[in-house]
Amino acid sequence: MKKIDHGKGKQRIFSLDEPNSLHTEMYRQIRTNIEYSSIDRDIKVLNVTSTNANEAKTTTACNLAVLSANKNKRVLLMDLDLRNPSIHRLFKIKNYNGVTDILIDFTKYGDKLDITKYIQLIKHPNIINELFVLTSGTDTVSPFEILNSKRLSKLIEIFKEYFDEIIIDSAPSGILADGVVTSKLADGTIFVIESGKNKIEMTQKVISQLSNIGVNILGIVLTKLPNKIRNYGSYYGKYYTNKTSQERI
């Protein structure tokens, strides 16, 4: 079996660069599971969070967004990890005219805002339809206030008219509440857990905190499994639906 080695600084989006790889197949299965778990409720805004940084939220969100744009006509991937934004690096684009900037202009222009000035179209032969990225934008001293603002939820309402699916790459939810407030903006949340690194109690606490405030946790993605417990199905990660997740972590 091939060993996966991401190597530092070489972060890649497999569903973009290697659409036929096992890694991409894993993300495809996650997408299918999301669709099955949400048959009764349309998931238009999907959020990805975790307990801590570095658990693979951004990697998961980017891959899900690429696969979504191969199915949905127009998809938006938003970087709402305002303290540690990184989507622009994965797609090799500029962090320019992003979330913080559009929100300032939204106050000025209201509904007359031209959102096309802020979103960047990702051009790649392996993207069938349209994938747009809204980067985090100019650094801010008050990320939590921005994430918790009415302006942001209003903006997402506008985006819902324009895009078929919106995927939020969120901040961690463990120490600061950034990821918790962005989970509230979404119809469903995917919770990413890096295997072996987390204290189970902390992860359980964060998941129940999210559930208690009404966040719809669709499932758990377990990433970075050690070699010895990898098999074909868990080669690159694993997805549990919310019914089994509580039992297994």
Ligand SMILES: Nc1ncnc2c1ncn2[C@@H]1O[C@H](COP(=O)(O)OP(=O)(O)O)[C@@H](O)[C@H]1O
């Ligand atoms: N499934 C995976 N298996 C192994 N390494 C991974 C996996 N997903 C992501 N990584 C690596 O983990 C690191 C953190 O990923 P990232 O998506 O930026 O995390 P986060 O957004 O949670 O901070 C990166 O170096 C990335 O290449």
Ligand SMILES: [Mg+2]
């Ligand atoms: Mg990230």
